[in-house]
Amino acid sequence: MILPMKKIYFPLSWLLLAACLQVSAQQLPGGQIHGNFELNAQYYTEDSAINAPEVNEQFMMNAYTNLIYTNGNFSAGVRYEAYLNPMLGFDKEYEGNGIPYRFASYRQGEFEITVGNFYDQFGNGLIFRAYEEKTLGIDNSIDGVRVKFEPWKGIVFKGLVGNQRYYWNKGDGIIRGVDAEFHLNDAFPKMENWKTKITLGGSAVSRFQKDDPTFKYKLPENVAAMAGRLEVVRGAFHVNGEYAYKMNDPSVLNNYIYKPGEALFLTGSYSRKGLGIILAGKRIDNMHFRSDRNVTGNPLTISYLPSLTRQHTYALAAFYPYSTQPKGEIGYFAEIDYIFRKNTALGGKYGTQVSASYSRVNAIEFKAIDETTALFKRGTLGYRSDFFKFGDEVYFSDFNIEITRKISKSWKLILNYLNLAYNQDVIEGHPGSPMVYANIGIADLTYKITEKHALRAELQQMLTRQDKGEWVQLLLEYTIAPRWFISVMDQYNYGNEQSDQRYHYYLGSLGYTKGPNRISLAWGRQREGILCVGGVCRAVPASNGLQISITSTF
Amino acid sequence: MKNFILTIILGLPLLLPAQEDQHKAAGLPSVTIKNLNGENINTATLSNKGKPMIISFWALWCKPCIKELTTIADVYDEWVEETGVKLFAVSIDDARSSARVKPMVEGKGWEYEVLLDPNGDFKRAMNITVIPHTFLLDGNGNVVWQHASFSEGSELELIELVRKLNRGESLDAH
Numbered sequence: 201m202i203l204p205m206k207k208i209y210f211p212l213s214w215l216l217l218a219a220c221l222q223v224s225a226q227q228l229p230g231g232q233i234h235g236n237f238e239l240n241a242q243y244y245t246e247d248s249a250i251n252a253p254e255v256n257e258q259f260m261m262n263a264y265t266n267l268i269y270t271n272g273n274f275s276a277g278v279r280y281e282a283y284l285n286p287m288l289g290f291d292k293e294y295e296g297n298g299i300p301y302r303f304a305s306y307r308q309g310e311f312e313i314t315v316g317n318f319y320d321q322f323g324n325g326l327i328f329r330a331y332e333e334k335t336l337g338i339d340n341s342i343d344g345v346r347v348k349f350e351p352w353k354g355i356v357f358k359g360l361v362g363n364q365r366y367y368w369n370k371g372d373g374i375i376r377g378v379d380a381e382f383h384l385n386d387a388f389p390k391m392e393n394w395k396t397k398i399t400l401g402g403s404a405v406s407r408f409q410k411d412d413p414t415f416k417y418k419l420p421e422n423v424a425a426m427a428g429r430l431e432v433v434r435g436a437f438h439v440n441g442e443y444a445y446k447m448n449d450p451s452v453l454n455n456y457i458y459k460p461g462e463a464l465f466l467t468g469s470y471s472r473k474g475l476g477i478i479l480a481g482k483r484i485d486n487m488h489f490r491s492d493r494n495v496t497g498n499p500l501t502i503s504y505l506p507s508l509t510r511q512h513t514y515a516l517a518a519f520y521p522y523s524t525q526p527k528g529e530i531g532y533f534a535e536i537d538y539i540f541r542k543n544t545a546l547g548g549k550y551g552t553q554v555s556a557s558y559s560r561v562n563a564i565e566f567k568a569i570d571e572t573t574a575l576f577k578r579g580t581l582g583y584r585s586d587f588f589k590f591g592d593e594v595y596f597s598d599f600n601i602e603i604t605r606k607i608s609k610s611w612k613l614i615l616n617y618l619n620l621a622y623n624q625d626v627i628e629g630h631p632g633s634p635m636v637y638a639n640i641g642i643a644d645l646t647y648k649i650t651e652k653h654a655l656r657a658e659l660q661q662m663l664t665r666q667d668k669g670e671w672v673q674l675l676l677e678y679t680i681a682p683r684w685f686i687s688v689m690d691q692y693n694y695g696n697e698q699s700d701q702r703y704h705y706y707l708g709s710l711g712y713t714k715g716p717n718r719i720s721l722a723w724g725r726q727r728e729g730i731l732c733v734g735g736v737c738r739a740v741p742a743s744n745g746l747q748i749s750i751t752s753t754f
Numbered sequence: 755m756k757n758f759i760l761t762i763i764l765g766l767p768l769l770l771p772a773q774e775d776q777h778k779a780a781g782l783p784s785v786t787i788k789n790l791n792g793e794n795i796n797t798a799t800l801s802n803k804g805k806p807m808i809i810s811f812w813a814l815w816c817k818p819c820i821k822e823l824t825t826i827a828d829v830y831d832e833w834v835e836e837t838g839v840k841l842f843a844v845s846i847d848d849a850r851s852s853a854r855v856k857p858m859v860e861g862k863g864w865e866y867e868v869l870l871d872p873n874g875d876f877k878r879a880m881n882i883t884v885i886p887h888t889f890l891l892d893g894n895g896n897v898v899w900q901h902a903s904f905s906e907g908s909e910l911e912l913i914e915l916v917r918k919l920n921r922g923e924s925l926d927a928h
Contacts (some may be wrong), residue, residue: 236881266881270783307784321873331848331873356786356794383793390779401793431792436860440792440853467853476857506850511815530801535854537861550828553862604824646906654906681907716900751902752881 231271231368239263239750240332240368242287246436250703250725253288260287262294262335266301276304288741289731290337290435291497293367300368301341312348320360322379323404325504326463327425327489328445330364335731336738338498340491341365342375354386355655364491371491371500373411379403399431401442407502409493414602417456423449425503426490437461441466444487450579451493454486454527461486463505476537480508483530485585487582498738501703508533509559509598512618514642514662515691516673519623521730522561522596530590531561550606558599561624563591594635597621614644617620624667628730638664670695685711691727716753721746759820781895783879787844788870790856795869797876804893806919808912810866811877811887812843814851819886822904827864829909837916841866846885848872881918890915890925898925 246254247707261284268277281446282297283290303316308711319341319503321329332339344362351357358379363370381401383392391398406424427444446461467480489503513517535557540547566576566583576582600618607613618640624633639662646656658675672694677687707724728742763833784798800807812819823843826833833839843866845855852872859868871877880889881903890899899915901908915925 234881236883238883266878268881274782275783319875319878321849325873329849329873343911386793397791397793433791438791438853438856465849469853469857471857471860473860473863476859476861478854478857480853504849506848508850511851513815513817535857537858539863540863546766552792553824553865555858555861604827648906650907651910652907656906679907681905682901682903682911684904685903711903713903714902716887716902718902753881753883753887753900753902 231269233267233269235265235267235754237263237265237750237752237754239511239748240287241749242743242745242747244288244743244745247725247742249725250705250742251728252725252742252744255288256581257285260285262287262290262334271557273307274304275306276302278302286337288736288743291367291499294337294514296368298368300339300365302641310350310352315344317343317365318346319362320346320358321333322377322405323401323427323429323502324442324465324506324748326442326465326487327403327427327446327503328375328377328405329502329504331504336498340499340501343370344375352387354383354388356381364502365498366491366495370376371495373491373493373500374408375405375491375502376408377403377405395434397431399435401429401431403427405502407489407491409491417450419450419493420448423447423489424558436470436472438469438471438628439467444503445488445625446489449489449493451490452496453488453490454582455576456578457466457486457576457580459486459582461489462502462587463487465506474539474541476535478535479532481532482508483564483587484524484526485528486526488526488584505560509561509596510535510557512600514616514644514658514660514669516640516662517616519640519662519671519729520620520624520636522598522622522676523627525561525563525595525626528564528566528585528591529561529595530564531559531595533559548605548607549699553604554601556599556601556605558597560597561595563593563595565589565591593623593626594621595623595626610648612640612646612648616640616642616644618642634666636664636666636667638662654679654681668693668696668701683713685709689724718749718751722749723747762814771792782891782897783876784870785876785879787876788872790859790868790870797879800842801895802838802840802893805840806893806916808839808841808916809880809889809891810841810843810912811846811871811880811882811885813845813847813885814854815847816885818904821906822888822909823864823866824862825904825906826909826912827862827866829864833913833916837913837920839913839916842869843867844869844871844876846871846874848874860898888912890919892919 230280243259245254264279264281266279278299279301280299283294286294288396301317303318305314305569319330330340330342340363342364346360349357385394386396404426406422408422411419411421425446429442432439441464444463448458448460450456450458462485464483469478484505487503488503491500505526507522507524509522537555540552542551565585566575569581569584573580598620602616604614620638624635624636625631642660644658646654648654656677660673662671673691675689687709689707693702696702705725705727707722709722711720723746726743729740731738731740782797784796786794786796789795847855849872852870886904887902889897892898
């Protein structure tokens with residue numbers, strides 16, 4: 201069941217017009233229009249060796265432009281999007297073009313009101329986050345109304361009601377949410393000069409979706425979730441914690457079990473100049489929360505369950521990325537950042553930065569509810585789970601160390617080593633896939649030829665016996681600041697057990713940037729893989745061809 | 755849909771006269787983000803006491819961003835002493851990694867004013883598509899120059915522009 205989006209344009213467009221008239225009637229000086237533009241397109245060529253399919257359209261494009269008008273406390277904006285047709289790896293549902301995003305908003309005194317589309321999050325997002333991540337094709341913006349109210353300093357209330365974006369339509373459910381945040385040191389004059397800064401927050405979200413009378417079980421129409429959070433800062437110490445609880449919410453994603461959901465997110469850090477230490481832990485139990493209980497994949501998420509593992513950027517380090525398992529996971533993360541100072545034995549002339557981290561994620565404990573009921577059985581509570589117990593199954597672990605050192609005025613070096621364990625079966629949802637153990641080494645060397653000319657080389661190697669075996673990558677990049685770059689890269693699967701599949705993935709790129717405008721071209725092969733941003737991932741299919749990318753801000 | 759587009763078209767002439775004034779009073783949009791102590795900061799209030807300021811958007815997962823800020827960190831003391839410039843480093847890391855920003859920034863010894871924009875509200879208001887994206891603002895808080903991406907040596911252009919601003923010269927083009 202999908203609601204048509206067109207209905208609401210009419211009244212909203214008049215509101216926008218009324219707002220414009222209002223603004224011009226007041227003759228406020230200094231109104232501005234700003235915006236941006238982004239285009240990504242590819243001309244595809246078939247490459248059966250690497251499984252790059254023949255593309256009927258030959259050429260496909262994702263593009264959008266934002267226009268935002270601001271004048272004093274008033275702002276309004278629209279975004280036009282065109283997917284003609286959506287590039288490989290993006291959902292076909294995006295096919296088409298139109299204006300899926302428009303809003304008007306104003307601030308007056310302690311009130312801020314937004315109508316139309318908006319993004320927001322409560323706390324860490326455990327029970328509510330509406331956000332966009334264009335590279336992943338994610339946009340779960342709310343279409344509705346939002347009111348922010350700051351009755352006095354240090355206290356912020358937020359309330360919102362709306363539907364979520366579902367490609368060119370909207371999700372079936374209605375989301376209602378409230379959030380309150382108290383900055384105690386601002387709110388109470390007595391605490392103003394305290395060395396300890398305390399922030400408390402609480403939120404509640406509920407989703408309404410009609411029961412389905414044809415379905416075997418009675419489904420809850422209103423599903424509520426609540427969360428409480430605390431942030432304490434004192435000197436070098438910083439603690440941030442949030443706990444969330446969700447009522448029973450049987451859905452296609454949890455096999456229609458009636459167990460309530462829970463999430464806990466806790467971080468503590470110590471930082472002073474030259475040293476940073478962080479410890480974090482989290483537990484997630486049955487926390488899928490969507491606008492529509494029948495939807496799978498990335499759309500219509502209400503809860504955002506960040507993954508605690510480190511997000512890697514070097515290609516082979518990011519080869520096996522982790523993504524949160526909302527069904528249930530328990531894990532921890534620790535990192536230390538340290539600087540060996542200038543003019544010391546280890547620091548050298550310019551100082552040496554070292555960063556090391558370890559993370560591990562396991563399944564939570566899943567125990568049968570009684571002797572006769574199978575685990576995860578439909579229409580039951582599904583399972584029992586001890587809150588503090590680590591399940592036996594390892595999902596992911598990552599030890600890595602990175603050393604950054606400026607060797608001389610013209611040489612810079614980054615060394616990176618990783619040791620990963622990756623449960624391909626669970627993370628990619630491919631039953632029967634192995635546990636992948638990989639060791640990865642990376643050297644990134646920059647040579648500054650003149651003030652504005654630099655050559656950078658990246659050498660990466662991954663050793664593993666599982667999946668596709670060993671890989672090596674070489675990248676060379678030449679830059680002329682601030683405008684030009686040219687690079688060539690080859691990823692070579694030299695250790696593939698199937699000797700006829702030891703492919704080279706070569707890619708050549710050229711880019712030009714002037715101010716906020718950037719254009720780049722790339723030609724070559726794209727390896728089949730997984731692209732992740734913020735713990736959410738999408739599969740990137742293999743492709744070959746010419747890519748073009750243009751971005752601009754005005 | 756037609757109605758909506760019609761409204762926009764009808765609405766545009768109303769907006770155009772206002773747009774001509776753009777250069778008189780630009781300033782930053784008003785968005786609430788956080789500092790590293792979890793306190794709310796309204797971006798419209800960011801200032802550097804009449805001196806130029808730099809706003810650089812970055813994230814922990816963005817290598818060129820870290821490279822840019824590490825490069826500038828080496829010379830930041832000298833920049834501040836010479837020109838009085840101030841750099842605000844706005845991290846767009848979300849809840850996944852925003853707690854790591856503070857220990858990392860301190861661990862690297864950066865002396866910038868670091869702010870957190872975990873849901874991209876400030877980023878959206880500034881119309882950013884890719885990071886790193888760096889803005890230069892004059893003493894009155896007007897954006898006078900911006901640049902996306904970083905390559906070795908780009909920082910030299912940036913500080914040269916700051917010096918120009920201090921000399922009262924106009925920054926033509928980008």
